[in-house]
Amino acid sequence: MIFDILSLFPGMFVSPLSDSILGKAVERGLISVRVHNIRSYARDKHQMTDDRPFGGGEGMVMKPEPIVSALRAIGPEPRPRIILLSPQGKLFDQRAARRLSGLPRLILICGRYEGVDERVARHFVDEEISIGDYVLTGGELAAMVMVDAITRLIPGVLGNDLSAEAESFVEPILEYPQYTRPQEFQGYKVPEILLSGHHAAIQKWRRGYALLRTRQRRPDLFARLELTAVDRECLGLAEEEEAGAVRRSKPEGAG
Ligand code: SAM
Numbered sequence: 479m480i481f482d483i484l485s486l487f488p489g490m491f492v493s494p495l496s497d498s499i500l501g502k503a504v505e506r507g508l509i510s511v512r513v514h515n516i517r518s519y520a521r522d523k524h525q526m527t528d529d530r531p532f533g534g535g536e537g538m539v540m541k542p543e544p545i546v547s548a549l550r551a552i553g554p555e556p557r558p559r560i561i562l563l564s565p566q567g568k569l570f571d572q573r574a575a576r577r578l579s580g581l582p583r584l585i586l587i588c589g590r591y592e593g594v595d596e597r598v599a600r601h602f603v604d605e606e607i608s609i610g611d612y613v614l615t616g617g618e619l620a621a622m623v624m625v626d627a628i629t630r631l632i633p634g635v636l637g638n639d640l641s642a643e644a645e646s647f648v649e650p651i652l653e654y655p656q657y658t659r660p661q662e663f664q665g666y667k668v669p670e671i672l673l674s675g676h677h678a679a680i681q682k683w684r685r686g687y688a689l690l691r692t693r694q695r696r697p698d699l700f701a702r703l704e705l706t707a708v709d710r711e712c713l714g715l716a717e718e719e720e721a722g723a724v725r726r727s728k729p730e731g732a733g
Contacts, residue, residue, distance in 0.1 A: 479579070479632055481511045482558065483621050484548050485588040486527060488513040490618040500626060503635045511625065512552070516540075519547040528591050537592035545587060545598050558583040560603045561624075562594060563617030567606030570624060572647035574607070578624070579631040586624060588617030650699050651692040654684035669719070685709065686716030 491513050495504055503509045520527050528538040559581050599606055609620040629635055636642055646653040657668040671683045690713060693700040
């Protein structure tokens with residue numbers, strides 16, 4: 479997968495792309511990330527990439543010419559999907575990450591200031607994507623979020639590809655709670671079933687807690703689930719265990 483990123487601040491990508499899993503994916507040639515400085519494509523003598531908004535108002539707007547020149551210069555092969563990062567775009571989620579991870583090449587355009595001249599969005603990109611309902615100072619962090627979420631879905635990137643399959647949102651539910659050593663920490667114990675070595679019981683426990691968590695934290699997702707009889711049984715077990723845990727953690731004498 480090739481990512482071409484158009485940005486006014488290419489330096490922002492250096493560390494995220496050289497450390498940890500992304501760094502290794504680059505090193506092993508599983509992804510290639512090319513960051514292009516939009517300013518290099520500004521042709522006027524001051525290399526202006528932004529200007530005042532027509533109609534008045536605060537701030538500056540990114541000019542279309544340097545962005546479109548950059549798109550032309552980096553070329554149409556392999557055929558890219560061109561994405562403009564924008565708080566007004568479609569919300570990025572795991573399903574979008576999966577859809578995009580199957581493509582050969584993505585071009586991510588990072589806006590700054592008050593945003594990008596509307597003609598870029600209307601005529602030169604395939605889609606606009608937002609990473610959440612809040613406004614960032616620029617598209618660089620949003621592009622990195624996308625590169626990260628997409629890259630870890632590419633076969634071979636994670637040590638164990640199965641770990642991406644068990645996670646939150648693969649099915650539209652949250653992941654079960656995770657524990658590691660020590661078995662007891664400051665008096666808090668790991669749920670016994672996880673130490674039992676009883677694989678089927680552990681699976682049931684995990685399923686139950688994943689469902690319970692989803693119902694508690696993301697009722698919107700839970701409402702869309704069609705529970706099987708086994709799901710209901712697992713959920714019931716998790717509810718019972720949780721009720722017991724709450725009772726145990728109440729101070730003496732409390733109602
Ligand atoms: N004036 C714009 C608006 O109200 O929609 C906000 C511009 S924002 C300060 C500058 C740039 O940051 C945007 O052009 C976009 O590239 C990026 N950006 C900000 N928030 C974002 C988000 N939630 N998702 C993706 N990109 C975002």
